[in-house]
Amino acid sequence: MELSYKRLSFVWFELWSAKQHATSFNTTRATYLSPRISALCYVWAFLTLAWIPVDVYLLGIQSHSLVTLRVILAFTVFIIGQKASKHGTLPAGRFAIAAFVVSVNCFYLFANSTLDYQHSVTSTTYFYTLLPFVHIVLLAIFPLTIRESLSFMAFTAAIQLHVDASSGALFKLEEMAIYWLQTVVGLMVIWAQTSKVHMMLRLYRHATLDPLTGVYNKRMLLTLAKRDFENTRFKSRPYSVLIMDLDRFKRVNDRYGHFAGDVVLKAFSDSVQQTLRKSDIFGRFGGEEFILFLPHCSTTNAKYVANRIMQNIQDLDIAVEGLASPINITTSIGIATSESFEDDFSTLLEKADAALYCAKDKGRNCALVFDAKAKESKDNCRRPWIEFAS
Secondary structure (H helix, E strand, O other): OHHHHHHHHHHHHHHHOOOOOOHHHHHHHHHHHHHHHHHHHHHHHHHHHHOHHHHHHHHHHHHHHHHHHHHHHHHHHHHHHHHHHHOOOHHHHHHHHHHHHHHHHHHHHHHHHHOOOOOOOOOOOHHHHHHHHHHHHHHHHOOOOHHHHHHHHHHHHHHHHHHHHHHOOOOOHHHHHHHHHHHHHHHHHHHHHHHHHHHHHHHHHHHHEOOOOOOEOHHHHHHHHHHHHHHHHHOOOOEEEEEEEEOOHHHHHHHHOHHHHHHHHHHHHHHHHOOOOOOOEEEEEEOOEEEEEEEOOOHHHHHHHHHHHHHHHHOOOEOOOOOOOOEOOOEEEEEEEEOOOOOOHHHHHHHHHHHHHHHHHOOOOOEEEEOOOOOOOHHHOOOOOEEEOO
C-alpha cells in the first residue's frame, strides 16, 4: 500500500511539472511540440485571413478595423510558426505556445474593444465572445504538464474576465453558465494533455531505460554520451569515461540464482547513482557491465569518482529474500580521459575497456587509468602505462 502511494505521488509530480523529467525526455517532447505548434500557427493564420469576407458581409464598414487586426494576427502567428520550426528545444516550444496564446487573446481583446463589447446573444458579433472556448480547446493537441497548461489557460481566463467586466456582463447568469462550461472543457483539455505526457513517458522509458535497473539502456546511453562528448570536445574541455564490471558476477548467479543476481545489479546501479552529478550520464552497457560518462572531468577527478564508487560498493550489504546472510560484491573500473581533439568517441571507449581488462587481470577490485602515451593493447596491461587510481 505504501509503495502504491509513493508511486502515485511520483506519477502526479511528474505530470504536474517537468522539473524531474530527464533531459533526453525533454528533447523528445520538444520534437513533438515544435511541429504541432508550427502547424497550428500556419492553419490559424490561414483561417484568420479566410474569415475576412465573413466580417465584411456581417459588419460592413465596422469590419475595417477587424480586417487590420486579422492581418496583423495572421502575420504574427505565421512568424511564430516559422520560429518554432527552427528551434527544437523545449523552452523554445513553450515560448512559441505562449506567444501564440498571447497573440490570439490580444486579438480577442482588441476585437471586442472595436465592437464595443457587444455581449448580447442577439448581436451579430456575439460569436466573438466565444473565442476563449476555441483558444482553450486548441491547447488539447499539445503534450503539456498540468503546470504548463494552467499557465496558458490562466492568461486566457484573465483576458476573458477583463472583456466581460468591460462589457458589464461579468455577473450575468448566461456568463456564469459559460464559465462553468468552460471550466469543464478546460479540465478535459488538461486531462488530454497530461494523458499524452504520461503515455510519452511510458514509451520513453520502455525505449530508453533498462527495465531492471532503471538506468539508460545501451542504445540511449551511447546516443546521449556521443552527443555530449562532441559538445564537450568542441569546447576543448576534458571528458572522462568509467567502464565498470562486477567482479565474478557469474558466481552470484550460479550460487544464489538469477533472482539474487537481479537484486545485486539493482543495488549496484542504485549505489552508483548516489554519486552522480546532474550532467553525468550513466547506464547499463550489457550484462554486469555499466558505463559512466563524466563531462568536464579530468583524470584526477575521474580517479576520485572511481575510488568513491568502489568504496561504496564494497560497503554494500545486499539483502536477498531467502538468504540468511547478505551478499557482498566488488567492482573493477577502467578509466580513460580525452583532453584534446585527438580522441574520438570510439577510441575513448576502447581505452577505458583496455584499462578495465587490465584491472581484471591485476586481481579485480581496483580502478586503473589508461595512459594515452602508451600502446593501446590489452596485451600490455602489466606495463607502466596503466597505473592505479589514487
